Amino acid sequence: MTTAERAEAFAPAKVNLALHVTGQRADGYHLLDSLVMFANLGDRVSACLADQLRLSVTGPLAEGVPTGPENLVLKAAVWAGQSADFELEKNLPAAAGIGGGSSDAAAALRVLEALTGQPADVGRLAELGADVPVCYFGRACRMAGVGEQIEAVDLPRVAAVLANPRVEVETPHVFGKLAAKNNAPLPELPPLGSASDLIAFLREQTRNDLEPPALALAPVIGEVLDRLWGLEGARLARMSGSGATCFALFDEIGAAETAAAALSAQRPDWWVSAVWLS
Numbered sequence: 001m002t003t004a005e006r007a008e009a010f011a012p013a014k015v016n017l018a019l020h021v022t023g024q025r026a027d028g029y030h031l032l033d034s035l036v037m038f039a040n041l042g043d044r045v046s047a048c049l050a051d052q053l054r055l056s057v058t059g060p061l062a063e064g065v066p067t068g069p070e071n072l073v074l075k076a077a078v079w080a081g082q083s084a085d086f087e088l089e090k091n092l093p094a095a096a097g098i099g100g101g102s103s104d105a106a107a108a109l110r111v112l113e114a115l116t117g118q119p120a121d122v123g124r125l126a127e128l129g130a131d132v133p134v135c136y137f138g139r140a141c142r143m144a145g146v147g148e149q150i151e152a153v154d155l156p157r158v159a160a161v162l163a164n165p166r167v168e169v170e171t172p173h174v175f176g177k178l179a180a181k182n183n184a185p186l187p188e189l190p191p192l193g194s195a196s197d198l199i200a201f202l203r204e205q206t207r208n209d210l211e212p213p214a215l216a217l218a219p220v221i222g223e224v225l226d227r228l229w230g231l232e233g234a235r236l237a238r239m240s241g242s243g244a245t246c247f248a249l250f251d252e253i254g255a256a257e258t259a260a261a262a263l264s265a266q267r268p269d270w271w272v273s274a275v276w277l278s
């Protein structure tokens, strides 16, 4: 039996604008210092309460996404002790460094909260994955620890192009290839009043420490970065998370849309989109 009431939540793409790896815990997990924003593009999770846990995966990027208990939507429901009939509309590539599965898990928890009126146990979210706390937060923030420490930051929204070469990169392999684990943290954030200030700060004072190991595993990431840097109006190109999705930042959304169209024409086989990050 299912109840008639249905709830829906948006699962935006997560972008690590900067990702510094600052150490490693005894259990092998790495300490991170990352600036994170979210796109106005993502998956959609909807559900109604049901006696049995079910999931159907639809959407343009549904192929290859697990539909069984390993799907993070179902893992989140089991973790929350709730049973529901879920639909997941997949618009984001999987294993892509933009937190697709983690954002879906966070959205599933929001849906369950709406259906049951019971809030999620936010102190335990990292049990579902290092990126689930930040995705549940869902707004511009600085992420630390292994992902469980979240501090809201006031950042101006910024236009971006996201590009993924349709090569999946497994996060543990990228961390496993990281040469230096004790790197400098992010500097204190200066006042960042405009997108231009934010881009200059990112370019001059931050990096993604996972870029070199990801590039070694998937050399096509080098081509993605070169093509993004070559787009008219691109002010910074960098990889997000453990890859392979990379982003370029622009002063204006019009320039990002024109650049996304140009990149899609160059590489019609890649996943490319112009977005706002906020």
Ligand SMILES: C[C@@](CO)(OP(=O)(O)O)[C@H](O)COP(=O)(O)OP(=O)(O)OC[C@H]1O[C@@H](n2ccc(N)nc2=O)[C@H](O)[C@@H]1O
Binding pocket: 016, 019, 028, 029, 030, 031, 032, 034, 096, 097, 098, 099, 100, 102, 128, 129, 130, 131, 132, 145, 146, 147, 171, 172, 175, 240, 241, 242, 243
């Ligand atoms: C690298 C990041 C940066 O935001 O993004 P993605 O590339 O996944 O988008 C995240 O930390 C990924 O989070 P998530 O994908 O949820 O990681 P988990 O499932 O918890 O862990 C997958 C594996 O990544 C490694 N891992 C993950 C997080 C972390 N702080 N240290 C690690 O060493 C571990 O090898 C772990 O077994």
Ligand SMILES: Nc1ncnc2c1ncn2[C@@H]1O[C@H](COP(=O)(O)OP(=O)(O)O)[C@@H](O)[C@H]1O
Binding pocket: 065, 066, 070, 071, 072, 073, 088, 093, 094, 095, 096, 097, 098, 099, 100, 101, 102, 104, 105, 169, 171, 241, 242, 243
């Ligand atoms: N809802 C989901 N969407 C995408 N992948 C999922 C989902 N649930 C589980 N997975 C599995 O999680 C792995 C990591 O996917 P994802 O969270 O999209 O990547 P990343 O950790 O790089 O951001 C994939 O290889 C996939 O098999």
